[in-house]
Amino acid sequence: MTSKRTIPARRFIKxxxxxxxxxKRDGQExxxxxxxxxxxxxxxxxxxQHQLAALLMAIFFANMSAQExxxxxxxxxxxxxxxxxxxxxxxxxxxxxxxxxxxKTSLVLVPLAMAAGVVVPMMCGVEHDYIxxxxxxxxxxxxFDGNQSxxxxxxxxxxxxxxxxxxxxxxxxxxxxxxxxxxxxxxIPSLPLITGSVLSKKLAExxxxxxxDVKWGNGSFIKDLEQxxxxxxxxxxxxxxxxRRCVALVTDMNQPLGDTVxxxxxxxxxxxxxxxEGPEDLKxxxxxxxxxxxxxxxxxxxxxxxxxxxxxxxxxxxxxxxxKDLVKAQGGDTSYVDHPDKFPAAKHVRxxxxxxxxxxxxxxxxxxxxxxxxxxxxxDKKSKIDHAAGVSEIKKxxxxxxxxxxxxxxxxxxxxxxxxxxxxxxxxxRLAPKRPTPPPLVVERVA
Amino acid sequence: MTSKRTIPARRFIKxxxxxxxxxKRDGQExxxxxxxxxxxxxxxxxxxQHQLAALLMAIFFANMSAQExxxxxxxxxxxxxxxxxxxxxxxxxxxxxxxxxxxKTSLVLVPLAMAAGVVVPMMCGVEHDYIxxxxxxxxxxxxFDGNQSxxxxxxxxxxxxxxxxxxxxxxxxxxxxxxxxxxxxxxIPSLPLITGSVLSKKLAExxxxxxxDVKWGNGSFIKDLEQxxxxxxxxxxxxxxxxRRCVALVTDMNQPLGDTVxxxxxxxxxxxxxxxEGPEDLKxxxxxxxxxxxxxxxxxxxxxxxxxxxxxxxxxxxxxxxxKDLVKAQGGDTSYVDHPDKFPAAKHVRxxxxxxxxxxxxxxxxxxxxxxxxxxxxxDKKSKIDHAAGVSEIKKxxxxxxxxxxxxxxxxxxxxxxxxxxxxxxxxxRLAPKRPTPPPLVVERVA
Numbered sequence: 052m053t054s055k056r057t058i059p060a061r062r063f064i065k066x067x068x069x070x071x072x073x074x075k076r077d078g079q080e081x082x083x084x085x086x087x088x089x090x091x092x093x094x095x096x097x098x099x100q101h102q103l104a105a106l107l108m109a110i111f112f113a114n115m116s117a118q119e120x121x122x123x124x125x126x127x128x129x130x131x132x133x134x135x136x137x138x139x140x141x142x143x144x145x146x147x148x149x150x151x152x153x154x155k156t157s158l159v160l161v162p163l164a165m166a167a168g169v170v171v172p173m174m175c176g177v178e179h180d181y182i183x184x185x186x187x188x189x190x191x192x193x194x195f196d197g198n199q200s201x202x203x204x205x206x207x208x209x210x211x212x213x214x215x216x217x218x219x220x221x222x223x224x225x226x227x228x229x230x231x232x233x234x235x236x237x238x239i240p241s242l243p244l245i246t247g248s249v250l251s252k253k254l255a256e257x258x259x260x261x262x263x264d265v266k267w268g269n270g271s272f273i274k275d276l277e278q279x280x281x282x283x284x285x286x287x288x289x290x291x292x293x294x295r296r297c298v299a300l301v302t303d304m305n306q307p308l309g310d311t312v313x314x315x316x317x318x319x320x321x322x323x324x325x326x327x328e329g330p331e332d333l334k335x336x337x338x339x340x341x342x343x344x345x346x347x348x349x350x351x352x353x354x355x356x357x358x359x360x361x362x363x364x365x366x367x368x369x370x371x372x373x374x375k376d377l378v379k380a381q382g383g384d385t386s387y388v389d390h391p392d393k394f395p396a397a398k399h400v401r402x403x404x405x406x407x408x409x410x411x412x413x414x415x416x417x418x419x420x421x422x423x424x425x426x427x428x429x430x431d432k433k434s435k436i437d438h439a440a441g442v443s444e445i446k447k448x449x450x451x452x453x454x455x456x457x458x459x460x461x462x463x464x465x466x467x468x469x470x471x472x473x474x475x476x477x478x479x480x481r482l483a484p485k486r487p488t489p490p491p492l493v494v495e496r497v498a
Numbered sequence: 499m500t501s502k503r504t505i506p507a508r509r510f511i512k513x514x515x516x517x518x519x520x521x522k523r524d525g526q527e528x529x530x531x532x533x534x535x536x537x538x539x540x541x542x543x544x545x546x547q548h549q550l551a552a553l554l555m556a557i558f559f560a561n562m563s564a565q566e567x568x569x570x571x572x573x574x575x576x577x578x579x580x581x582x583x584x585x586x587x588x589x590x591x592x593x594x595x596x597x598x599x600x601x602k603t604s605l606v607l608v609p610l611a612m613a614a615g616v617v618v619p620m621m622c623g624v625e626h627d628y629i630x631x632x633x634x635x636x637x638x639x640x641x642f643d644g645n646q647s648x649x650x651x652x653x654x655x656x657x658x659x660x661x662x663x664x665x666x667x668x669x670x671x672x673x674x675x676x677x678x679x680x681x682x683x684x685x686i687p688s689l690p691l692i693t694g695s696v697l698s699k700k701l702a703e704x705x706x707x708x709x710x711d712v713k714w715g716n717g718s719f720i721k722d723l724e725q726x727x728x729x730x731x732x733x734x735x736x737x738x739x740x741x742r743r744c745v746a747l748v749t750d751m752n753q754p755l756g757d758t759v760x761x762x763x764x765x766x767x768x769x770x771x772x773x774x775e776g777p778e779d780l781k782x783x784x785x786x787x788x789x790x791x792x793x794x795x796x797x798x799x800x801x802x803x804x805x806x807x808x809x810x811x812x813x814x815x816x817x818x819x820x821x822k823d824l825v826k827a828q829g830g831d832t833s834y835v836d837h838p839d840k841f842p843a844a845k846h847v848r849x850x851x852x853x854x855x856x857x858x859x860x861x862x863x864x865x866x867x868x869x870x871x872x873x874x875x876x877x878d879k880k881s882k883i884d885h886a887a888g889v890s891e892i893k894k895x896x897x898x899x900x901x902x903x904x905x906x907x908x909x910x911x912x913x914x915x916x917x918x919x920x921x922x923x924x925x926x927x928r929l930a931p932k933r934p935t936p937p938p939l940v941v942e943r944v945a
Contacts, residue, residue, distance in 0.1 A: 068682075
């Protein structure tokens with residue numbers, strides 16, 4: 052099930068950590084042996100934390116070449132188990148998103164790809180701050196279990212063609228060490244370190260290809276479009292150098308995706324999409340990402356056939372059926388799929404009134420997400436999530452509103468949390484007298 | 499005897515260390531309160547080492563403004579005792595050098611300034627790598643003691659006008675914490691950190707003015723002339739902002755200074771200079787630094803009168819007498835000053851023969867110093883120094899030599915160490931058929 056390093060150990064004289072720090076500080080490129088040594092000594096704790104911290108900051112400033120980043124990714128991947136799915140004959144493609152507000156695409160895409168004959172081995176890591184992971188959302192189904200052993204995960208993939216589970220700690224354990232330190236040393240935003248962190252785990256999941264959604268904007272941790280483009284290029288380049296098919300879309304995250312934010316509300320929106328309904332922006336992104344998946348998988352050749360394949364499975368109920376299969380396989384109550392009104396409703400629903408007439412000019416998606424995190428107590432990732440809490444009927448950028456008209460509906464159970472959440476929601480919206488040009492959803496495709 | 503912070507504590511909400519790291523990483527400027535908080539939390543260990551390491555590397559890359567550097571210096575200085583010499587009426591000027599090979603100027607300058615009526619409160623820190631500190635040199639005098647309490651130090655200053663002692667741990671203790679971490683994290687060469695480290699200690703010694711010798715070249719830890727100039731500017735700027743008179747000379751360290759390297763050999767050379775003899779380059783630097791000292795002290799007004807003052811004290815025996823006073827005050831046997839042949843001689847003296855005829859084109863001073871460190875076992879700063887070991891009669895850059903003629907004389911007691919040292923000496927010398935232009939000794943004056 053797992054494979055380990057195959058590169059023979061060459062004669063390598065361990066350099067001092069000081070030497071390695073100074074080498075990177077002075078803008079030089081690490082050799083493969085040096086990167087492997089850094090990864091190994093991080094994993095076994097040989098490299099003191101303060102020296103690793105200095106090295107990470109040096110990498111932030113001095114960067115890493117494409118080759119260094121590829122080596123770092125591979126060495127981190129090889130620090131743990133690498134799942135072998137070669138016994139599954141179907142094409143195996145995964146999807147990764149840098150994380151967005153209201154982004155429920157995975158819940159639709161995974162069953163959609165499964166319906167098209169693509170195996171999707173999706174493992175979800177811990178999301179940063181206010182981002183709700185697909186697993187948090189799926190946990191709205193009573194009984195749903197995202198904690199699976201690699202063995203159970205692999206068997207489910209062979210049986211039904213898809214799984215959405217929690218990332219296994221045995222995958223790329225070196226990254227966990229790097230990441231814990233990056234969080235405390237201001238080195239999260241380093242492109243090569245992000246690339247290595249994400250891909251070392253994703254590529255250990257056994258997929259042959261990866262579709263990446265790099266989000267940029269106020270709701271993403273990448274605020275800068277240029278940086279998002281660079282990350283997309285860095286990831287696809289490394290993916291290719293590791294012999295995986297890779298495509299990245301740079302997409303807009305300057306407002307929530309779809310009309311809802313909150314676990315159960317988002318699941319309901321995903322189900323409506325699987326029934327051929329749902330908001331336009333969400334549908335567009337699902338279609339575009341879905342087309343990339345089926346093309347990477349070789350299921351569809353041309354753009355047209357890819358589009359037709361994806362649209363067919365979204366409307367003929369086959370993706371919906373696969374969604375039920377997945378929920379059922381992981382212990383969830385599928386009756387909620389047929390009857391989404393079974394999801395618990397919030398005790399209170401109230402509107403966020405528009406303070407004046409005008410057009411929705413900007414929505415700070417991070418503030419929306421923070422408000423929802425407050426209402427659902429999902430901030431600390433430990434307390435039980437209030438699945439009913441969230442916001443719906445979000446008026447998107449470019450929408451005209453009258454004074455007092457709802458900008459969105461707020462669902463909440465705990466009165467005490469409302470005030471603080473309201474502050475976030477109010478701050479998130481900016482109205483203007485002129486209609487703004489809504490930002491394009493897909494900015495760039497990097498292949 | 500000591501003074502502490504006088505700035506009133508304002509209401510200051512402690513930021514997270516993460517915030518501080520990210521602020522510097524993103525090129526922003528720290529406030530006074532933030533720098534004070536960083537210094538305080540470094541001193542009391544509140545700031546974890548890995549976060550401080552990341553912050554130091556961020557400072558290396560993102561730099562600090564002149565104002566930040568001045569605040570850092572002041573806060574580090576105020577982290578410990580600040581010696582008050584205001585009860586001594588005479589002008590108090592210190593000298594600091596970034597460290598050079600064969601640099602025995604302090605041994606001459608201190609008594610010279612004393613003879614001119616200037617009080618010199620010199621404390622020496624631990625020198626890097628192969629650099630021999632003035633205290634190491636003075637320890638060639640039997641009985642000499644460089645370890646003095648601040649109280650004894652101050653009394654000696656009042657009594658004879660000068661002292662050369664080991665830096666007291668009570669001065670700028672925050673710097674010791676920073677420095678220990680900088681050594682392990684590749685952040686030694688940061689200009690603001692160097693400035694803060696050096697000046698926080700130097701300005702705590704109670705001097706009203708400081709003459710700084712910033713050395714650049716293959717024998718200095720600053721290899722780049724432009725960087726040396728920047729450091730000179732940074733130091734004088736911070737010194738001035740802390741209300742001290744400051745002058746810096748940027749001087750050449752692309753070959754040893756004077757004709758000798760090694761503790762006793764250098765002391766003997768210093769004594770000959772105090773008797774009006776000695777090599778030209780050493781004499782020139784002593785004159786120029788001495789002129790800066792007497793002018794900063796207000797003892798001499800014009801350049802001409804400064805030059806006359808310094809030259810007079812060098813030739814009339816008054817500086818020599820002050821040197822004896824100093825050695826005696828610190829327990830050393832002054833009969834060695836009158837009879838330098840009392841210093842132990844090495845068992846073996848052999849020449850380093852020129853491998854071919856030509857001109858001395860370059861001398862790598864660091865290699866010379868390393869060879870001497872090997873012969874005198876002074877590398878680890880712990881074992882007893884072999885005072886007799888060293889090199890003399892160094893042929894300087896521009897000198898013409900015949901094949902087999904000595905490039906220098908090697909003094910050693912331990913045959914076993916010779917081979918390795920010889921390798922250093924041979925590597926240090928490059929001969930060329932054409933006479934090179936010797937580099938200027940004083941490149942720039944920064945006031």
